[in-house]
Amino acid sequence: MQKDYFKDLSEIKDLMNKSSRFISLSGLSGILAGSYALIGAGIAYLYILPSDVTIDHSANDSMIIYYLIVDLILIAALSIFSAIILTIKRAKSNEEKIWDATTQRLLLNFLIPLVAGGIYILIQAYQQNYSLSPALMLIFYGLALVNASKFTIGNVKYLGYSELILGLICAAFSGYGLYFWALGFGVLHIVYGALMLREEKRQ
Structure with a gap:
């Protein structure tokens, strides 16, 4: 009888936890996002950026920056x-x-660090400070994931921590920003998406 009581409590707790968290995130979407990022990084490396081994975003070339922004917008849109x-x-x-109070809280907590970071990056770009842009993107994106993770089931926070740490390392090696950007938004998304997809198939 006591075992049944604890079992009922556990089931109630599980239902309450699921009802307060968004659980419809798709692992395949993570894999696709990572793939788009790698394709976009490849296009930037081959056709947009200078042919130097190291990537220096402080170069004052408005057309390069314009094409990079278009590249990033297309990746984000897809x-x-x-x-x-x-x-x-x-x-x-x-x-x-799909759309309820939990989803709204998730989006709000995700967008606050992301929008604030985006505005700060644009301010730096306006002042022609480009070298830390990839690092700042990774850092603010990681903070956004960690901040929103309490409203979704899964290990989103670990992806956020990984992006954050990678962004800090990228800041120390800013000349290789494109490579770190591709690793964070490309490879990490694909790995995380694959892990999520495996969990989905188990359910």
């Missing part, structure tokens, strides 16, 4: 579109709600 489509599909298959 990643967001894929995440929305796949997340909606998974939520419907699990009979979960």
